[in-house]
Amino acid sequence: MKAAVMYQKGELPQYVDFEEPRAQNDQEVLVSVKAVAIKHFDKGRAAGTHYSSHAPKATGRVIGGDGVCLLEDGTRVYGMGVSGMLAEKATIDKRRIVKLPEGLSDATAAALANAVIGSAMALKFKAAIQPGDVVLINGATGFTGIVAVQIAKHYGASRVIATGRNVQSLQNLLILGADEVIPITGDDMQFLDSVKQSQQEKPTDVMIDYLWGPTAELLLSSLMGQGSFTNKVRFVSVGSMAGDLIQLSAANLRSVDLQLTGSGLGSWSKQQVGLLFSEILPEMFQLAADDKLKVETIAVKLVDIASLWNLEVADGKRLVVTI
Numbered sequence: 001m002k003a004a005v006m007y008q009k010g011e012l013p014q015y016v017d018f019e020e021p022r023a024q025n026d027q028e029v030l031v032s033v034k035a036v037a038i039k040h041f042d043k044g045r046a047a048g049t050h051y052s053s054h055a056p057k058a059t060g061r062v063i064g065g066d067g068v069c070l071l072e073d074g075t076r077v078y079g080m081g082v083s084g085m086l087a088e089k090a091t092i093d094k095r096r097i098v099k100l101p102e103g104l105s106d107a108t109a110a111a112l113a114n115a116v117i118g119s120a121m122a123l124k125f126k127a128a129i130q131p132g133d134v135v136l137i138n139g140a141t142g143f144t145g146i147v148a149v150q151i152a153k154h155y156g157a158s159r160v161i162a163t164g165r166n167v168q169s170l171q172n173l174l175i176l177g178a179d180e181v182i183p184i185t186g187d188d189m190q191f192l193d194s195v196k197q198s199q200q201e202k203p204t205d206v207m208i209d210y211l212w213g214p215t216a217e218l219l220l221s222s223l224m225g226q227g228s229f230t231n232k233v234r235f236v237s238v239g240s241m242a243g244d245l246i247q248l249s250a251a252n253l254r255s256v257d258l259q260l261t262g263s264g265l266g267s268w269s270k271q272q273v274g275l276l277f278s279e280i281l282p283e284m285f286q287l288a289a290d291d292k293l294k295v296e297t298i299a300v301k302l303v304d305i306a307s308l309w310n311l312e313v314a315d316g317k318r319l320v321v322t323i
Helices: 040-047 106-117 120-126 143-154 167-176 188-201 213-222 250-254 270-289 302-308
Strands: 002-006 014-017 028-037 066-070 076-081 089-099 134-138 159-164 180-183 206-209 233-237 258-262 297-301 318-322
Touching (some): 002 302, 014 302, 028 106, 066 106, 106 120, 106 270, 106 318, 120 143, 143 159, 143 206, 159 167, 302 318
Parallel strands (some): 233 258
Antiparallel strands (some): 028 089, 066 076
């Protein structure tokens, strides 16, 4: 079969012939792959920079963790790969399959799943979002951030504030459900003042952060109290596009009712992951099929994987390899 294979961490994947995988137990099933999104998560694991990454075998390793595929009887599903998914064939875990609704394209389903995992899991389980909450999405102009804005509204947020560097994408988010946008211009004081002004109008209950680094520091400092009662804020770190480390003063932590947590592989319970496949993903796939959850994709071919791997996609779109 043809596949995208990584031989060394950090190198470009190669389009080569590779041995077809086989199911190793009764929980695995061989499928024909239809579409796989290229995500920062996949790139991080392939490069060895993500905390869950593993070294490729000497004979090479097929990359890609999830995608849209066909079961032997032709049923179209989203599945989590046991073997690498960027290939004509893959093995997936029977317990981590979601049947896809009619009217939902392969590309949209493949792109949407990871973004739902990166937003709904944080909102629902880590932030415990409640109807009426005010939610700030930091780094909302990326693909997952765009999805997070829409899901926050779907979960009942009364107000969604979106931050980001791409001014045009921020304006588009106002169409997709954001109530306020705050540009990240590089002027720290301007950004901090804008956040504080927004909180004075109505305190923020939930902050979902995809950037970490300097803007996370500013957001946390904007919450610092002066000894009086403060509004409880659930701050959830999901990504670190702006850096892996921050400085956070002890006084900042002590002066505000702050819940600081992260959302990612290893942070969820088995029950929560079970609900992801039984309830959350099916609901979000149906919303997208009904055109109530909107994303944009760029379809590319597996044969071009090496030249596309490091391609930067602007305006919150996502590359999807169709097979």
